Amino acid sequence: MILSLKKSFYFGMAVASMIATTGFATTNASARSYARITSNQVMQTAPQNRNVTTNGTNALYTKAGTLRGARVIASKYTLQRYGSSKQSSQYFRAYRVATTNRGAVYYKVVSFNGVYRGWIYGGRVNGTFAGGLNPANTMANANLPLQKTGYTLTNTKKYTLWVDPKWSQYKAKQVDMSSYSPSDTFTITDAATKTREQYLYYKVTDNNNSAIVGWVYSGGVAAPNSQQATKDNSVKVTYVNPAGQSVGDYTWIIQKTDLKAGATLTNGAKLGDILQKATQLTDIISKNVPTGFKLSATQIPTNQPTEVTVGADDYLVHVDPVTPNFQSPVAYYLTNTNQQISPSQLVGNSYPILTDAQMTIFSSQTQGTVPAKVFDNALFSDPNKLSSLTGVPVTNADGTKTTPVYYFNKQSTIAANSEAKYGDTLKLYYTLPQR
Structure with missing residues (x-):
């Protein structure tokens, strides 16, 4: 019995040895399958349309994460913190895009502060930021102050001018201030x-040197005065369109430094008699024309600016709507299906009705790329304009009626128009909430 067991043991060992030697064993024979890159290109879209935030669903790697040898540079946790950060320096800029043979899209990104640079999964559509990335609007439109001219810079060492506000773009640059004089005023x-x-920023232009133009923190500029307008120190200019309707006004408070030597600033004084420069009111008028309009070349004020008197509260100036060279029409799409929404729905x-003045946000004198901040306009938060679309009521199976409401989807709209130029049709995306 013992002899039989030994023979069986040695026979089993021999068979196992033969299998290993002849290559019949299959355990651990197949190596892990890695993805490979089929396309790797520099992104050509406008830089400001490639600003992104990380959301923490994917880590940052030395190469596409599914490639052999890919190592983690920044964890999901780190990228989640960057994505929810309150610091603009922790945005990212995408600059290369690669696709794998499995259809995955990866973007090479760099943080604005330069701390992290690497590859991150971005979904499955080249040019659309998904996966571990979200499109980012680093700035949002703000209202202009009523007073627009005569500002001075308070401290150029602390609050200098930037081509783009600091940290609003990757490697934002300062404006060359070598020709600036502390006495310069800005508009x-x-x-x-x-x-x-x-933080609020203003874009300003040097009134003495038009080459000096840029963005400055609002705390870095000082208003020309804090006086209240009275009948003894001001002139009110009202801008009217060709139909005679007011489209804006501006109250100019005259300073004593504007006066000729010995002149008195008082109600009824003629500007031509008291001002140092006869063209001063003309300059004020041209610098404060309402957005979307230009001074009329055919309708001239009945009295000349030099004949206007202090205390005048209705000096009419005629303006015409600006006719842009490149006007983008808009089309409405449903995010859920990517189908165009027809008026019959x-x-x-009909689609929302926008005035000519409102349509100027989709217009430009040049055929440049449409910036993402266009879609921050107040029209997109106005329920009577572009914030939402109300659908035709539908009858449910139980006989009740439901009115569908489509809500503006800014992220999808920005992604769809990332390469759009003025003059192209802009696709506005709306989402029908799932019930």
């Missing part, structure tokens, strides 16, 4: 707030 032409910190059988 505010635009306003925006940082999305994360909510909406109450009133």
